[in-house]
Amino acid sequence: MxxxxxxxxxxxxxxxxxxxSAAVTAAIATATIAIALFLVGAFGLVVVNMEGLLDRFGRDLQITAYLEEGYDANALRGLAGRVATVEGVYSVEVIDKDAALERFRAMSGGAALLGGLDGNPLPASLEITLDDAHRTNEGLEILTSALDGLPGIDEIAHGQDWIEGYARAVALVRVSGYALGTVLSLATLLIVANTIRLGVYSRKDELGILALVGASRTFVRTPFLIEGTLQGAIGGLLALLLLLGAFQVAVPQLQYGLTFFLGSTEPRFFEAGEIVRLLLGGAGLGLGGSAAALIGWRS
Amino acid sequence: MRGAWESRDDCPVRMYRVSKSYIAGSAALRDVSLEIRKGEFVFLTGQSGAGKTTLLDLLFAAERPSEGQILMLGRNIARLRGSAIPALRRRVGVVFQDFKLLQGRSVEENVRITLDVVGTPRREARSRVFNMLRQVGLQHRRYHSPESLSGGEQQRVAIARALVGEPEILLADEPTGNLDPDLSIEIIELMLNAATRGTTVIVATHDHALLERYHRRTLRLEAGQLAEDEARASADL
Known part of the structure; x- marks a missing residue:
């Protein structure tokens, strides 16, 4: 031991x-890893934030059933009770015409819009929430088909289409991130491999002497693998610091655009597990690059 | 820990009908058979291209024989797996004409490299290197770069590196080729000392003055063949 x-x-x-002994080339390889991981990490940040919003959409998914004009206000409670018995329904809230009007007035600019109108043009509605197990396309279909058969219901509105579109956008960003990550990782591997290979050539006298005095293959190769791993880990750390700096500088500057994409959700940085993965990714790139450099090389 | 490696016979070097060809039809060594005893000091001589370096390369497992068998410390070089070569080399010291020292490292670091590959603890390694450098008279130069040393001193560093691991065999390929006569004698004396401590020493040289001065067994190669195996009295002058 x-x-x-x-x-x-x-x-x-x-x-x-x-x-x-090869500080400049090592610094170039480290910087390359840092840049590659910064770009991949930036995509990752966008994806984790968009996914966070998607989760919140799922949790907040609410279906609104607007009632026909002139629907008997006294029958509203009875209708709500019937809706509450539909499979998957967690809660039903009755919004009568007056409540709808109050809500609209409370919205920014709502009062001004209603200024020129006589009476209350807003319909009464039922706001329906599904339980966790039914916040799916299937759960939504069960509910809408049940509502279709009930009297007094004029229109059913839900954000599912929008959510699905957003989910597709998240998937696109994620796939783009993977594609970019793959291309950048391969390019970085080649650069690290070439850097290590240059190191091998520049130290060939030393390696020859090591072979003369009986150094094993592992003994000769391991320092190069350690070098690559260190370069990768340092590159990963630099990328992380760059991302953190960029996040702190850019988030306040981009507040308006971020609000459009994320709504009221606060943008977040990577969590501990994601940071560890980024650092391991850097170390892995360095290790992989140095291992590739040593393929076919004989001491 | 030598275990199965331990050579129990008195001849750590045995060659039986060994030939080596680098190009088909042109043999660098032909049908060479010889035995060298433990602690023996042997000169290997012959003109340039006679096969001296090829023979040493075979003994050092840098090359494999085309034909025949070579037993080094009880192991058959012809059948030795690549992964087993380092273990053999740790028991064989090698010295070259061009010293092969790392110029960016100190004398101490150059010698210590032999101990590093076997995981000798730093303190023990420094102590052994110091003692070895004292034997070759260079302990006061241990922090110097090889570039600042004379040719003779550099060769003494190379010998220290070869001997610090206490090898059973020392191979030297023209170790005095770049040195003047006085320094050549100094180097050969160091190797003779190693032989008296039980190391088998094979020195390739075409320096007749050395052969005349030291009456030691001499193997003479001619065009790849062992032309003469002259055992001489060891009454060194």
């Missing part, structure tokens, strides 16, 4: 010496 620790210390020192 002690011998393993000694060898690991020797290999670690060798890796650091390698980084020092």
């Amino acid at each position: 002690k011998r393993v620790a000694v060898i690991l210390a020797i290999l670690g020192r060798s890796a650091l010496r390698g980084l020092q």
Whole structure:
């Protein structure tokens, strides 16, 4: 065990010496990893925030059944009671014409719009919430077909189409992120591989001497793998810091646009698990690049 | 920990009808058979291109024989797996004409590299390197760069690197080729000392003055064949 620790210390020192001796090329590889992960991370931030909003949409999904004009106000409670028995319905709230008018007035500019009108043009409605298990297309279909058969219901409104469109946009952004991430990762792997390969060539005398004195293949290769992993981890850390800085600077500047995309949802940065994945991604890129550099190389 | 590697016979080097061809029809070594005893000091001589370096390369497992068998420390080089070569090399020290030192490292670091590959703890390694450098008279130069040393001193560093791991065999390929006569004697003396401590030493040289000065067994190669195996009295002058 002690011998393993000694060898690991020797290999670690060798890796650091390698980084020092090729500091410029190592810095370029590290910066490349940082840029690649920054771009992938930026896409990731957009996706996690859009997905957060999608989750909230799902939780807040509400169906509104507007009632025919002149529907008997006394029959409203009875209708609400029947709707409440439909499969998947969690709650039903009755909004009579007066309540609808009050709500509209309370909305920004609502009072001005109603200024020129006589009477109350707004219909009474039932606001229906589904339970968790039925917040699906199937649950929505069960409810709408049940409502279709009930008297007095004029129109059913829900945000499902909009939500589906938003979900498609999130999926598109996510797929674009994956595609970009794949292309950038491959490019980064090649750059890291070339950097490490240059390091191998620049140290070929040392490697030859190591072979002469009986260094094993693992002993010769491990410092290069450590170098690549360190470059990747540092690149990942730089990307994280850049993302954090950009997030803190850009979010207040883009408040209006973000409100359009995210509504009242507060934009969020990566959580601990996502940060760890980003850093591991960087280290993995570095390790993969150095492993690729050593393919086919004989000491 | 040598275990199965332990060579129990008195001849750590045995070659039986060994030939080596790099190009078909042109043999660098032909039908060479020999045995070298433990602790023996042997000169390998011959003109340039006679096959001296090829023979050392075979003993060092840098090359495989085209024909024949080579037993180094009880292991058959012809059948040795690539992954087993490093373990063999840790028991064989090698010295070259061009020293092969790392110029960006200190003398101490150059010698310590042999101990690093086997995971020798730093403190023990420094102590062993210091003692080895003292034996070759360079302990006061241990923090210097090889570039600041003379040719003779650099070769002494190379010998220290080869011997610090206490190898059972020392191979030297023209170790005095770049040195003047006085320094050449100094280097050969160091290797003779190693032989007296039980290391088998094979020195390839075409320096006749050395062969005349040291009356040691001499293997002479001609056009890849062992032309002469002259055992001499070891009454060194």
